[in-house]
Amino acid sequence: MAAPEQTPAQYVPIGGDREISDRIEAYLAKRDGVDKLLKISRYASKIIIASSLFESQPLNSKLKSFESSVGVTRKALRLGKFLQSFNALKKSSELKSKRDFMASIASGGEGLYYFVEQFVWLSKAGLIDGKHSSRFSKIGAWCEFVGYVGSISVKWMDLSEIGEEKERLRSESDENVRELKMMELEEKEMMKRLSIVQDWADWLMAFADVRDGKGPLTSPLLLSSAGLLSALISAHKIWVSCKA
Structure with a gap:
């Protein structure tokens, strides 16, 4: 069988x-x-x-x-990515605080950079005369440079707020709640510090671009x-x- x-x-x-x-x-x-x-x-x-x-x-x-x-x-x-920055700019257009002002600089600089980058791409792709590429790149570099100044400033302010939250949390009576929230804040703080390092690295490259790669x-x-x-x-x- x-x-x-x-x-x-x-x-x-x-x-x-x-x-x-x-x-x-x-x-x-x-x-x-x-x-x-x-x-x-x-x-x-x-x-x-x-x-x-x-x-x-x-x-x-x-x-x-x-x-x-x-x-x-x-x-x-990154085609069209400038709209993301301009939408963020509209949300912070009231300028009620120093943070709003710096956030506007960050979003505005980033948005202009991405907008100009589209023309850099078109020139490199051959649709626009290539002789304009360096001019577009220089304008974009300045926009990026200014934008990172605003972005770094905003993130330093955010770090300060996180530090204040951690101080207030120390008075929390419930130990479990305190530990859980403290872990969340520490993770948030770490990511914010990484973002600042990232912005400084990008700022350094933009700084070199506005000087045409010359100098220290x-x-x-x-x-x-x-x-x-x-x-x-x-x-x-x-x-x-x-x-x-």
Whole structure:
């Protein structure tokens, strides 16, 4: 008699694997998520080029071509992103406090930067005469430079508020509530500090751009490292925000 047919065992995915795949999907679904991965690859390439890790000229040429292509791709990916900043600017237009004023500078500078970047992309893509590219880039760099001054100022104010919240929380009588809220505030504080580091790194690159790469703090290796640091922090923040 033939042996009874056995039903193939069904594959049951491990919960952790499913969660990580869902989280990756959520990350890649975000425009900023893809942008930061491109930014990481671009500045990693720039670091290799600047540090002369490989003496092979063909390889360096390929890396330069790759880095340049990724840069243009990032500009295309951010098409229309200026609207996000301008919408934030409208919300802080009342200027009731110093924080509102600095937030307006941050949003306005960022919005103008992304708006001008669209013309940089069009010039690099060949739709606009390439001779205008450097002029657009310079205008965008100044907008970005001013925007980061506002952004850093706002985040320092936020850090101060978090510190005040932590002080007030010490008087909480319920120990469990106090510990839970303290953990939340400490995590929030850490992310805010990372954001400040990221802004300083981006500000450094904008500072170099407005000076056309001349003067102190314009070493290609230094700027590439700052770009990679900024990209890694931003990618981490987006990853944390992606709940599986």
